[in-house]
Amino acid sequence: MKNIYITSDRLDSDACTKAVTFPDAGGLVVFVGNVRNVTKGKSVKHLVFEAYEKMAAKEMAKIIDEATIKWDLKKMIIHHRTGLVQVGESAVIIACAAAHRKAAFEACEYAIDRLKETVPIWKKEFFEDGEVWVSAHP
Amino acid sequence: MKIEIIAYGIAKDIIDGPSLSMDVVEAVDVGTVRKILLSAYPALKGLASLQLAVNAEYVKDDFVLKENDEVVIIPPVSGG
Numbered sequence: 001m002k003n004i005y006i007t008s009d010r011l012d013s014d015a016c017t018k019a020v021t022f023p024d025a026g027g028l029v030v031f032v033g034n035v036r037n038v039t040k041g042k043s044v045k046h047l048v049f050e051a052y053e054k055m056a057a058k059e060m061a062k063i064i065d066e067a068t069i070k071w072d073l074k075k076m077i078i079h080h081r082t083g084l085v086q087v088g089e090s091a092v093i094i095a096c097a098a099a100h101r102k103a104a105f106e107a108c109e110y111a112i113d114r115l116k117e118t119v120p121i122w123k124k125e126f127f128e129d130g131e132v133w134v135s136a137h138p
Numbered sequence: 139m140k141i142e143i144i145a146y147g148i149a150k151d152i153i154d155g156p157s158l159s160m161d162v163v164e165a166v167d168v169g170t171v172r173k174i175l176l177s178a179y180p181a182l183k184g185l186a187s188l189q190l191a192v193n194a195e196y197v198k199d200d201f202v203l204k205e206n207d208e209v210v211i212i213p214p215v216s217g218g
Contacts, residue, residue, distance in 0.1 A: 050146055051146075058194055080217060092217065112218055115217055116217060119215060119217050120212050122147030122213070122217070135216040
């Protein structure tokens with residue numbers, strides 16, 4: 001199980017949970033970001049994710065390093081899909097483990113917020129009548 | 139010198155391809171490259187942000203480019 005995994009294959013939340021399971025980690029938080037069937041009232045057919053993979057992996061590593069130090073994590077992993085992702089499938093999984101739950105919750109929220117700010121991955125939403133790059137315009 | 143610029147996401151649509159090459163003076167900085175891009179492709183001005191990465195790291199506008207640097211246009215990211 002890779003800590004950082006950018007893939008066109010389906011993500012596996014059970015495997016991610018197992019990857020951050022340790023006898024001395026009492027708090028495990030697994031965030032799963034799934035593709036919704038609707039955005040701003042419009043029906044979504046599917047999404048397509050594009051990644052600048054080399055840099056995305058580097059930026060994910062920075063997030064993991066920062067969070068691991070700040071919240072004294074046992075481990076954090078980040079997996080992200082690329083290519084076409086259907087409604088109901090997972091686009092991203094962030095799993096982390098700490099001694100206690102508070103640190104794990106905070107670290108996981110930090111990681112997904114930061115990922116959305118810094119990691120060079122782009123999402124395109126496909127509708128019945130067109131397609132749009134998400135957040136491209138103000 | 140000649141530099142190759144790679145684009146992703148909406149930037150790829152705006153420059154109408156995955157990359158472009160640009161003739162620039164030696165030791166050009168990233169801010170100058172950004173200005174050239176914005177003037178050649180005005181639609182880039184409409185984006186919520188436009189960052190440039192060099193060799194897979196975000197850089198500031200005073201970053202000086204060398205030949206064979208990997209320069210990438212980073213439009214607003216939207217992962218997750």
